[in-house]
Amino acid sequence: MSYFSVIKISLKTLRVALVLASVNIACVIVLEVFTSSVLAQQADSTASISPRKSGGFLADNFYLPNDSMLGFVEVPAGTFQMGSNPLIDPMAFENERWSEARRQGAVDLPPFYISRYEVTVAQFSAFVEATGYRADPMSIQGAPDHPVSYVSWTEALAYARWLELQLKESAHTPTVIKELLQGGWRLTLPDEAQWEKAARGTDGRIYPWGNQPRKDRANYSGATTTAVGSFNCPECVYGLSDMSGNVWEWTRSPYQSLPFDPNDDRESLSEEALWVMRGGAFSDAESNARSAVRGAADPGARRPFIGFRLAISRL
Amino acid sequence: MLSLPAKTSSKGQSRRKGAADKLSPQEAVRTLTGQSLFLVPAAFTFVFFLISFLPRVQSNDVIILSFWLATAVLALWLVVLFMRSKRAGAAKKFILAKPRPQHYLQAMVHLSVYTYWGWYWPPVQEHALLLIAQIFFAYAFDILLAWTRRENYLLGFGPFPIIFSTNLFMWFRDDWFYLQFLMIAVGFMGKEFVRWNRDGKSTHIFNPSAFTLGLFSLLLILTNSTDITWGPQIASTLSLAPGIYTYLFLAGLVVMYFFSITLVAASAATVLFGLSALYYSLTGVPYFLDSEIPTAVFLGLHLLVTDPSTSPRTPPGKLIFGILYGLGVFALYTILSSFGAPTFYDKLLCVPLLNLSVQWIDRAVQSLRDKPALERIGLGVVPSRRANLGHMAVWIVFFATMTLIGKTDGRHVGDSLPFWENACAEDRIHGCDRLLLLESTYCSDNSGWACNELGAHYAEGRIISADPDRASTYFARACELRIQAGCLNFLDPSTVSHTDPRTFDLRLLLRQGGKNLMDMPEDELYERACEHGWQFACRNTISAL
Structure with missing residues (x-):
């Protein structure tokens, strides 16, 4: 092969690469513009509410947010695409792939409610104080409005059970929530699919606010936790805060390969237990702040970067 | 002033009350008299105090304080006794008797048991320094107690078997170690004060170590605080030494x-x-x-x-x-x-x-x-x-x-957990109680499998009254110990899942009183499990062949 042939092939390859890159950039711009406009519409309806804007947290109501739904936001029924497509999201990890044959899969979920903020130190402390629960002392030492951390999966569930009982009995509980709980809905951790839908909505975005990483939207690549709701995120679906970063969030799903199975994983009982956590933490890079990232931890793990949020759903 | 060596007047000694009464004329070889004898308990107290600066004692604040408090009591007692003795002009005495075999031979047998057992159970080695410290404490205490009651003290190996036999059955955990000195003191006081006439001689009624052990055991049981001692561990780990x-x-x-x-x-x-x-x-x-x-x-x-x-x-x-x-x-x-x-x-x-x-x-x-x-x-x-x-x-x-x-x-049939599972299933006497007891012990030892089984018993309510809260606690513990069935049971206790013990669980379940199986090769472990009646382990062993 002559030098000329090599140069010719190289130039051809370069030209193809340039064309592909241009198309790719164009696609990304179109997608970004499209998602921004959709997000802006969604955000208008749910408007990001910081605790301060909404009147803060209620000390006499277990330090839950002071709004008509105690900080719970409805996620309507419907289908969403779960998992990652590496063509759209080059940072996608292998465990986000739906199956060997498909990159993503459609999951249809009934309606559920999810808390706008991660559970705070003040909320968890109220539980520890009321029940004498022997939690890790580090879990209640942080600032009251920061997300609770150093909580194991079992402690997160224990808190959820306690709070459910309190809300069922408390005179301050909004009627809607009381009716839900009395009607068989449960206050618990969200499952993996609920969490992902709540984070990225139905349009397949990579981050809760869009497809590009934005340090002004979430606490990641940082040094420590921030108060819940510190980051304004008008584009975030359903107006949820900290679905990226701050602390990883426990879910009620055992860690297993996708496709997502809402049923309990009772077939692989001999495996060592691992439970899914989502959302990345303050110390993680942008790749872990993506909505489809799947982390897993030993259910007894108590770490400074693992917390949780709650959901109300019909089980 | 030290006077050495004066022949003991057997007549004079035989009239005195207390320990010296038991001394036969052949046993009492010489006496030491003088105010300077106070240096002996002072030396025991000082060495005891010095031990408190060694790393084993320094590792825990409560032990340090226990040592210092005991030192302060001994020192104060010594000073008061010295002043009183000086004022009265009555010198104290040591009677140096021929060593008694029931003291030194017993102590040597005790020591040999510590050595053999401690070879296989490290906490005994860690306790060795505290054991030595107790001997210094015991000597100082015993001398001062004797001199408070009379003029002489029979210096021999007496405190050795008392300390050794007490510690062979019970010692307090670090955070409660001050009670150890109290227990020793009570033993010596029992020997000194609780006496009767037997065959015409004044002698102590109770075996000093058994007296204090019995008394403290009773108090611990009555106050439901039996977990502040190493007693149960001591009892169960003796069998770690092969051929005990x-x-x-x-x-x-x-x-x-x-x-x-x-x-x-x-x-x-x-x-x-x-x-x-x-x-x-x-x-x-x-x-x-x-x-x-x-x-x-x-x-x-x-x-x-x-x-x-x-x-x-x-x-x-x-x-x-x-x-x-x-x-x-x-x-x-x-x-x-x-x-x-x-x-x-x-x-x-x-x-x-x-x-x-x-x-x-x-x-x-x-x-x-x-x-x-x-x-x-x-x-x-x-x-x-x-x-x-x-x-x-x-x-x-x-x-x-x-x-x-x-x-x-x-090997004993009661070592096998499957034996008790069968005994419980067949409703044999104490079968279910023992099963629960064993599972509770293994759960405390961090066997997630045992915690899940316990949780299941409390959730199902078949062999013990149903207690959802307790079931939840055990399931949570099993889950934190990475038993997936425990997590699922914790999530939804209405459907209880069971699983076979993992390799790690078997290492705990097959210990037979505490033998360390952590490094045992897996094939040997499964063979052992099969011998203990674990059917799944027999299948594993066969498939490995």
Whole structure:
């Protein structure tokens, strides 16, 4: 092969690469513009509410947010695409792939409610104080409005059970929530699919606010936790805060390969237990702040970067 | 001023009360007199204080404070006593007697048990320094106590067996270590104050270590604070030393030979072996959880109950004393279980009561005087060395037989958890209680499988009343120990999942009293599990072949 042939092939390859890159950039711009406009519409309806804007947290109501739904936001029924497509999201990890044959899969979920903020130190402390629960002392030492951390999966569930009982009995509980709980809905951790839908909505975005990483939207690549709701995120679906970063969030799903199975994983009982956590933490890079990232931890793990949020759903 | 060496006036000594009363003219070799003798308890106190600066003591604030508090008490007592003695012009005395074999020989046997057991159970090694410190404390305390009550102190090896035998059965955890010094002090005070006349001599009623152990055991049980000592661990880890029954048997022979206590130890052991066998044949389950005679009881019947000063002197009296000890331990095991108290205290609680019965036993057997038939088998009222040797021979044959049929160091049926699962399923007596007890012990040892099983029992409510909160707690613990079934059960207790023990669980479940199986190769572990009745392990072993 002559030098000329090599140069010719190289130039051809370069030209193809340039064309592909241009198309790719164009696609990304179109997608970004499209998602921004959709997000802006969604955000208008749910408007990001910081605790301060909404009147803060209620000390006499277990330090839950002071709004008509105690900080719970409805996620309507419907289908969403779960998992990652590496063509759209080059940072996608292998465990986000739906199956060997498909990159993503459609999951249809009934309606559920999810808390706008991660559970705070003040909320968890109220539980520890009321029940004498022997939690890790580090879990209640942080600032009251920061997300609770150093909580194991079992402690997160224990808190959820306690709070459910309190809300069922408390005179301050909004009627809607009381009716839900009395009607068989449960206050618990969200499952993996609920969490992902709540984070990225139905349009397949990579981050809760869009497809590009934005340090002004979430606490990641940082040094420590921030108060819940510190980051304004008008584009975030359903107006949820900290679905990226701050602390990883426990879910009620055992860690297993996708496709997502809402049923309990009772077939692989001999495996060592691992439970899914989502959302990345303050110390993680942008790749872990993506909505489809799947982390897993030993259910007894108590770490400074693992917390949780709650959901109300019909089980 | 130290006066050396003055021949003791036996007449003068024999009139004094207390420990020195027991001194025969041949034993008292010389006395030391003078105010400078106060330097001896001062030196014991000072060395005791210095030990508090060693790393083992410095590792825990409570132990440091315990040492310093004990030092302060001893120092204050010493100063007061010195001032009073100086003011009165009455010098204190040491009587240096020929060392007594019941002190130094017993102490050497104790020490050999510590060495052998400590070789296999590291906490004994860590405790060694505290044991030495207690000896210094005991000497200082005993001297000051004696000098407070009289002028002389019989200096010998007396405190050694008291400290050693007390610690062979119980010592307090680091955070409660000040109670250890209190326990030792109570033992010496019991020896000093609780006395009676026996055969015309003033002597202590209670075996000092058994007295304080019994008293503290009772208090711990009554206050439900039995977890502040290492007692149960001490009792269960003796079996970590291989062939511990044979070892204790051999060590016991030394004591039997020198102090003629064969009838006490052998009759107690025979009663326990016999009752255990009878119980098993009637019920199909072992009486004691994991042995025919628990190792700590076997130790106790050789080295705790056999103090010559506080046990009967005649052969028939010793026989009755031993039988009563055996019966007492057997009964207390059930009584303590029924109150939900740890059964470990069975061997300790009955000794003081038996000590109280010694005079009664001695009197009762006097009616057996001049019975040639009894004398022929060495059970005449008058003791003889030859008879003791004969009893030792019988005991050796008996123990050898028990060993040959696997009733001592061999594997015990009660070690197997599947045995108790079957016993519970078949509704055999105590089957379910023992199963719950074992699972609870293994759960505390971090076996997630055991925690899940316990949770399942409380969730299902078949063998114990249903208790959802307790079930939840056990499931959560199982889950945190990475048992997936535990997590799923915690999430939804309405459908209880079970699973086979993991390799890590087997390493805990098959320990037989605490043997370390953490490094055992997996194939050996599964083989062992199969031998213990775990069917899944047998399948694993077969498939590996």
